[in-house]
Amino acid sequence: MDSKTLRSPISVLAPRKPICVNLDTTVDESIKLMKERGIGCVCVVSQDKLFGIFTERDVLTKVIPNNLDCSKTKVGELMSYDPEYLYMEDQVAFAVNRMHVGGFRHIPLIDSKENATGIVSVRDILRYLVKNIQDKN
Amino acid sequence: MVHIDFDQFDDELQELLGIRDKGKIALNDDVLQVPIKLLYLKKAVTVKKGISLKEAIDTLIARNIGSILVLDGKNLCGILTERDLLNKVAGQDIDYKNEKIETYMSASPAMLKDTDTVEDALRYMDEKGYRHIPVVNEGGSALTVISIKDIIGYLVEFFPNDVLNLPPHPIRMGTEERFGA
Numbered sequence: 001m002d003s004k005t006l007r008s009p010i011s012v013l014a015p016r017k018p019i020c021v022n023l024d025t026t027v028d029e030s031i032k033l034m035k036e037r038g039i040g041c042v043c044v045v046s047q048d049k050l051f052g053i054f055t056e057r058d059v060l061t062k063v064i065p066n067n068l069d070c071s072k073t074k075v076g077e078l079m080s081y082d083p084e085y086l087y088m089e090d091q092v093a094f095a096v097n098r099m100h101v102g103g104f105r106h107i108p109l110i111d112s113k114e115n116a117t118g119i120v121s122v123r124d125i126l127r128y129l130v131k132n133i134q135d136k137n
Numbered sequence: 138m139v140h141i142d143f144d145q146f147d148d149e150l151q152e153l154l155g156i157r158d159k160g161k162i163a164l165n166d167d168v169l170q171v172p173i174k175l176l177y178l179k180k181a182v183t184v185k186k187g188i189s190l191k192e193a194i195d196t197l198i199a200r201n202i203g204s205i206l207v208l209d210g211k212n213l214c215g216i217l218t219e220r221d222l223l224n225k226v227a228g229q230d231i232d233y234k235n236e237k238i239e240t241y242m243s244a245s246p247a248m249l250k251d252t253d254t255v256e257d258a259l260r261y262m263d264e265k266g267y268r269h270i271p272v273v274n275e276g277g278s279a280l281t282v283i284s285i286k287d288i289i290g291y292l293v294e295f296f297p298n299d300v301l302n303l304p305p306h307p308i309r310m311g312t313e314e315r316f317g318a
Binding site for chain 1: 233
């Protein structure tokens with residue numbers, strides 16, 4: 001692992017496709033999806049365009065303490081609006097920066113049409129850094 | 138979060154890794170063989186067995202953390218994470234005030250000693266899918282937690298110019314800045 005590792009484009013991480021829900025998907029359905037897929041967040045889109053992100057942290061801070069009726073609440077009302085996003089071509093360093101300095105656990109990726117095309121997690125970043133460290137041996 | 142102050146960079150760590158000039162180095166496997174105790178981990182937030190689920194949730198929110206350790210006397214008996222709450226609590230009709238934390242925590246969690254290495258922590262995180270692992274010192278007291286973010290922090294602090302001193306936005310050729318989300 002050296003500077004080049006961090007200056008590579010995010011595409012080298014082979015980011016997964018995001019699991020997306022619509023603005024009017026219920027919180028219940030969104031939570032069900034996260035549990036079924038074993039994931040910590042879903043991207044909230046409208047006609048494929050990224051509008052927000054709904055994460056485990058949102059579940060902890062907005063859903064659980066308020067005793068919401070999750071079957072009647074729309075995810076668009078609780079999501080984190082206008083999340084930090086990056087493009088596939090941006091450097092890995094920017095994703096690391098957002099996570100290390102900004103404290104984010106997931107960064108959505110978009111394309112030039114603003115469509116949500118991928119998601120990068122702290123786990124993806126850690127695997128990539130460690131692989132590059134071990135390849136040096 | 139791990140923070141390494143390079144102006145007072147631990148002599149022990151520096152000598153161990155043979156670091157002379159941070160930022161121009163290539164990290165090899167040695168960096169993973171460092172004992173966890175040389176990473177500056179924060180003291181863990183702990184609560185006692187028997188407290189209500191509501192108190193546990195309030196603590197996670199107030200302290201802005203993703204996990205808390207649960208103690209039975211002086212011994213660690215569980216960990217409650219955001220994932221536990223997503224899987225076992227969210228969307229359920231639960232009376233948080235009258236439920237005990239031990240019903241919802243992950244009991245007898247895997248633990249590391251602070252003499253174990255970063256690589257040991259990585260193995261647990263990778264094989265078992267953990268994001269947070271409790272760490273004890275040799276005496277079995279002084280609890281900390283090591284997280285995926287802590288290890289990323291530890292690694293990237295070797296490259297401050299590449300990660301910490303970035304412009305606010307990436308420079309993109311032929312891409313118009315977008316508005317809204």
